[in-house]
Amino acid sequence: FTAEPWLHTYSEIIDVRSPAEFAEDHWPGAINLPVLDDAERAEVGTLYRQVDPFTARKRGASLVAQNIARHLQTHFADKGRDYHPLIYCWRGGQRSASLALVLSQVGWQVTVLQGGYKTYRAWVRRQLQTLPQEFTYRVLCGPTGSGKTQLLRHLQQRGAQVLDLEKLACHRGSVLGAEWGTSQPTQKSFESQLVQAFLQWDPAKPVWVESESAKVGQLHLPPALWQAITQADCVEVQLPLEERVKGLIAHYPHWIAHPQALKEKLLSLKSRYGQACLQRWFELIDAQDWPQFVRELLQQHYDPTYRHGLQQHFNRIRARLELPDLSESSLQEAAVRLRGMSF
Known part of the structure; x- marks a missing residue:
């Protein structure tokens, strides 16, 4: 999980969580390309709790699509055919899968970190018990x-x-x-x-x-x-x-x-x-x-x-x-x- 060796394998490590989650802690060397920002994540969560999961997912999908489109037009615009990112979210679920799906459809080889940030965090805790x-x-x-x-x-x-x-x-x-x-x-x-x-x-x-x-x-x-x-x-x-x-x-x-x-x-x-x-x-x-x-x-x-x-x-x-x-x-x-x- 050190950034440097992994960057020999992957072109980039991308954290798709919200800016607040990224600021609390992230994989050293990762960049933050949120598919939901802090306000959007809060909005979807409120809909999930106060309305219903279907309405929340529908609104979330719309926001995620808009944000991914913006990232494609900016961050990913100059990436070549051999671009190979590693992507993670909180637990390797829908947020990282959404970006990975779109990038793979473009033709890039994409890897999603199984278990997401929680996998990285568990590794940090284990390391600090022994290192x-x-x-x-x-x-x-x-x-x-x-x-x-x-x-x-x-x-x-x-x-x-x-x-x-x-x-x-x-x-x-x-x-x-x-x-x-x-x-x-x-x-x-x-x-x-x-x-x-x-x-x-x-x-x-x-x-x-x-x-x-x-x-x-x-x-x-x-x-x-x-x-x-x-x-x-x-x-x-x-x-x-x-x-x-x-x-x-x-x-x-x-x-x-x-x-x-x-x-x-x-x-x-x-x-x-x-x-x-x-x-x-x-x-x-x-x-x-x-x-x-x-x-x-x-x-x-x-x-x-x-x-x-x-x-x-x-x-x-x-x-x-x-x-x-x-x-x-x-x-x-x-x-x-x-x-x-x-x-």
Whole structure:
């Protein structure tokens, strides 16, 4: 089910489900040519429930025919005789069969995925039960702002296998970790991306990953992956507090630009630290004393949370790596040292 090998067999992988279904999750590499869009699918479903199945099928057939005609006039207009697509819908039923019938009548060789998206999704779930356990992991630990994500990037540039969970999840894994203006992928899409990453790697080589909780934002790590990471050897990255403060201010400009949104996010910590602590942070925000605000947030919230997580889940520290700062030269040198470590 990886896109690349299948595209050696098929000219294209076509998902004919509605745009909303496609957005929730799809076979990586597939294109979306819906035979019913979201509104049309809802209309047909309403007719099926409130009128009768025959009326719904009649209306559905009319809409499907119009949409297929449009796809023929646009997407398929320049396809040659040797065009050979793979088509799927939700469960390999009427929607994929409708497009396949028309394309085959044109003269193209068409394959329909038996079982449709549900077959693909079941395969993803099976893979996530076993694939993560086939790899050895090297976990970068370290308090918030210590440069772990930057180190992963440098390791990847040097050919290391890197699982960047925060990048895949579109979230930095903390109360203030949401990517500004970007929503997280769905759980299903996140899992599809994980499987595709594993299938590209060599199990004989280690996978570098950052220590995370069992959830990254609203997304859950597959249990087999979480178990494998928490049992792995770790390297703890250490960076002076003032360097962490500078780096975090540089990496979170959206919170500085939107102080009211920052305050609203911090409200979720009120039950843990109380109104007085929250009010102190709000005053620092109002004064735009960002160094002191970040310093106190690290010392009072992030660092104790990190130490607790380290004790509970990431206690196999095999080495420590000290960074003087987050300059490119420091990160490059550290990445070289990490790749040379033996466990």
